[in-house]
Each structure stands twice: as structure tokens, then as C-alpha cells.
Amino acid sequence: MTSPSPTTPVDLEDVRAAARRLDGLAHRTRVLTSRTLNALTGAEVHAKAECDQRTGSFKFRGACNALASLDAEDRARGVAAFSSGNHAQAVALAARLHEVPATILMPADAPPAKIAATRSYGAEVVTYDRYAEDREALGRRLAEERGLTLIPPFDHPAVIAGQGTVALELHEEVGDLDVLLVCVGGGGLIAGCATAATALLPEVRVIGAEPAVRDVTRRSLAVGERLRAEVPRTIADGQQVPSPGALTFPVLQRCVEDVVLVTDDELIDTMALLFERLKVVVEPSGAAALAAALAGRLDLRGLRVGVTLSGGNVGLDRFAALMERRGWGLPDVIGAAAP
């Protein structure tokens, strides 16, 4: 890393170095366009489809860059991560590709499919009781006992730089953008993307999107310090993070113009639109940035707008249940196929 500092954990060169490390390992994902999205927003929308990334989300980029940045000794000892979601699978696959042993700490009641997916990438999964045990303390103890390097989900320079390659590729593909909309959880993706985008396009407005019931990033930015929220109940499980990161928050203060709130209903409707019109499967958090563009709280008319579709890991069961909640999906349509 060049010149890591509290307010500048990474710079454009770090993101470029990450892109070189990811070359051949991460997918260079599509940038989707759609007449419908343009008509609904009045903008020219360019959506970066990280739902097609390996392991189903942008998280693979950061994990892969972090793994690639380890020295030989750390590699030999192995890595650890705690996550029940996309970060777990991302670290598991990144570790396998770098031939590094991985231990993933997951709650015992995590969806069996997610535990199985993480194991299938070759990681050792250690489960814990999420109601009785402190995940972070457990993770740290495990890492210490075994000499493992902990790969945090967002608050790490190599992770932030890796996520920034999303914006780098988007810029390479579509050139100038007036606005870049990015979903916000711990802030790894938006910090990396904002770093790259503002360096490449000094005039670009980077805007975050977070669940309305959470809004801890928006409030933290308003008061100028990292607030801590109860983990909110939102369908956007990828954004259920109690606080912005220590490393990511200063980047957001410097590079992010605003954070827009989106409701769970808006996330579901955006998922439905993406399914019907773009034939892509996006998880709730993954729809947040586009939902912000569609919600009408930003005037995007006539602008060139980049949007991250950050992940696609939503099971069919959950997808169907979410659609039903909004009245999408009517069983009486069975058999009504037009010949």
C-alpha cells in the first residue's frame, strides 16, 4: 500500500494494483443497460453486474486482493474470517485459489446451503451459537490460537482496494459518469469505489444507498462521527452492519456527497424489475443502489449514472417469499401460457 493513513487507507494506485492481482481470478463483470431503466430514471444508467461475480458478489474482489497481498509466512499459516454471508464464500474461494488454508466462523443456525457452499470451496467451517457467544471475540481467539490472519469484511486496506476495482472497470467500460450510486453496509465497496471514481473523474458525485431502517451511515456523516446502531431488521442482510468502519468512514466523509435511504419495499420492487426486464437475480442489498436511483429522491434526469448491483445471493425460497410480500407472483397464472 502506498501511504496508508487514517483518512486515506488506499489510493487509485492501490486499486490499480488490486486490479492487476485480480486479473484472471475475478470475473470482469458485465455493465448492463436498459431502455426501461433509462425511461424510469430519465438518466443513462450503467449497472455493474456483480451478481455475476465469482461466489455471487463483489466481496470476492476484496477477499482475493487481501489473500494476494499476504506474505509467504502468513499464507502458510492460513486465514480466518467470520461471516454468515457473502464474505465467507468470498474468503473461502479466494483462499483456495491462493492455496491458503481458510477457517470460517459461521453461526450454527446459518442457512445450511451457505455453510455447504463455504465448505465446498474447501474452507473449514467452525460454527458457534450466535445467541450465546461473541463472534468477534471468538474469531480473534481462534485466529490467535492457530496463528491465522483475520480477513475482515470491509475495514482493511486490501479489501477496500479490491472493492474499488468495481468502479475502475466501470470507468474503463463506459467512461465519464456524472453520478456513481453504491450500496453501503460497512462501507468497503463505496470507500473503494469512491477512491477510484473521484481520482479518475474529479467531478463525479458519489452517492451511497442504505436501508431506511438502518441509516447509521447517513446519520454518522451528518454528525461527523461513527455512530453505532442496533443491528436493524431489514431484508438487506448484506447491509446489516452496526457501524461504518474505522477505515472506511473517513473516506466516505471525504468522497461521498450523500447517502440516500431505501425502504425494503423499494428493494423488493427493484429486484422484481431486474428479474423481469434484465433477467438477472439480485439479492436485496444488491438492489439498493438501483432502488435509490428509481425511488425519485435524486434528480438524475439527463445524467450518466453508474450503479452497482452488488450481489445475487438470494435463494429461490427467499426470493419467492419477498415477491409474495409485495404481491408479485400470482399462483393463478399457472397454465396461462400463450401458445
Next chain:
Amino acid sequence: MTSPSPTTPVDLEDVRAAARRLDGLAHRTRVLTSRTLNALTGAEVHAKAECDQRTGSFKFRGACNALASLDAEDRARGVAAFSSGNHAQAVALAARLHEVPATILMPADAPPAKIAATRSYGAEVVTYDRYAEDREALGRRLAEERGLTLIPPFDHPAVIAGQGTVALELHEEVGDLDVLLVCVGGGGLIAGCATAATALLPEVRVIGAEPAVRDVTRRSLAVGERLRAEVPRTIADGQQVPSPGALTFPVLQRCVEDVVLVTDDELIDTMALLFERLKVVVEPSGAAALAAALAGRLDLRGLRVGVTLSGGNVGLDRFAALMERRGWGLPDVIGAAAP
């Protein structure tokens, strides 16, 4: 067209010429691979994602090539098509891109979304009562009265050559294939793909996939003549064609090794798998070729297998209803997101 004849309506050069005409107009779609698909089949599966094609299916290729092949006089008078499905939208968009007026004959009770989509591409939609009127006679009369050129959905050399570009691109992308699995309705896609594939790879086995309740192609090939079936009730609306085409059938006789039958349940399960593992939305007909690979009726172990995912035009309502029919999608999962 070079040397059109009853048994060879198109050859590899026609497909290559179609590819040049489609360049810049049709999407060069992705070829998807998946560890899961490989594990389930024992093969190395390369799936051509025509669900991402413009208008949502491979039909755009054939329609676009047919439009590009018209002379100036025919262009000025305009084209017609009768279809309630993917061919309608394909002809509508292809005509708009070639600045040719298009008239599409659709049943009055076709899904309003499909009529709206066809209109949105700039076509004039003429509706008819499918229970009282003969679509083909009506279409021919309309074409005669207005001097329009009818673009048939499959039985036309330029349409067949256009569909063949699917196999051409697949071969360019992945090289040798042992088996190519293609869904069969009227036979336009498989005739074009078989023409290209067998010319490029003399050893390749081209195998069709059709709904088990229909099986008119399989039976026609068995007896050596084009049988006619009642339009069968299958969820695979893209394959509800009563008979193989006059032009396509001889190509199938010459180039297609076998036709495998797939059940509606197998189509739904394949759609569910594609949703969950590859994050892509595929309509029932579009899942037929992969369903055939997964159904275990072919021994594909150790082989390199190309598969067409031929379209993605399934509305969310219908998708949810189909999933429910097989028990995929359980409402009690709501809110069970892992933090």
C-alpha cells in the same frame, strides 16, 4: 443464400454471412460455466445465455438476419409476423433497427405485457380472436392486402441461418465440443446450430430437447416424415409448435442424432437451479436443453457439452407460480435472513 435446396436450406457460409449482418446489432451473449452443472452432469458444460439476447431470446438473431436480407422494395413496404411470443418482439425490434415498418398479428388475449412490449418496439399490433379466426390465413391475407413480407418464425433460410450464429459463437468461444444440446420447437434454432456445428466439428453429436408431452419431432424423425400433433399442453410455450418445419425437418434428419424428451417438472427444476446457482432467469423452453443434460438420459460423463439457454422471457408472476408448483419457494422463509 448459396445453393438453397430442400435438404440444405443453409450452409456454414450462410451462417457466417448472418454473423456479419448481426455484428453490432445482436448481443454476443455470454457462455456460462458452473462447477455445479459440471458436477451434476459429469461433463464440462458450456451454456450459451441467449436469455441475455436482445428482446430476451435467440429469436432476435433470425429475425434480424431476415430483415437485413430484404431488398429495398420489400423494406419500403414493410414486414409482418404472427406470434404471441418471442418471435413477435424479435421481428418488431429487428424491423425498427432496419427502419422497416412492422405489423405483428397477436391473439387478443395475449398477455398485455407482451403486446405492450411489441408495441414499444414500434410495431403495429393487430389482434385477432384465436378461438374464431385462423391465424395463418389471417396473416397471409394481411400480408397480401398490404404488400408485406411475412417473416416466419422458423421455416425460412435467413431465419435458420441467423439462429445458427448461436453455435458459431459458441464454437469461437470454447472450441471443440463433443455434444451440442439444443431445444426444439419448429426447429429453426437446432437446424441453424446443427448446420454450423457439424460443418465446424464433423464429430460433434447434435441432440435436440423437446417437451415429453409433445415429442412430435422425435416421432417424426423415427418415422421419417413430418407428423402433426395437437398443440400440446406444456409449460414450454416456446415449443408449442404442432409440427417440424418443411425446411428445418430435412436438416434435422441429416444432422441431428437424437431428440431427448424432458418433462415440465424437469424444466421447472432446471429453471430453479439456474436461478439459484447461475443467477440467470430462463423461461421454460429456454431450460429444455440443460434439462435434457441433467435428466440423466444421456451419458455425458467426461464430455465437453454445449447447451443453449434459448430465452428468458418468463414474467415474475408465472415464474413464481411454476416454482410453487414444484414446492420451490416457501413463504415462511420471510425475515429469516442471516445477519
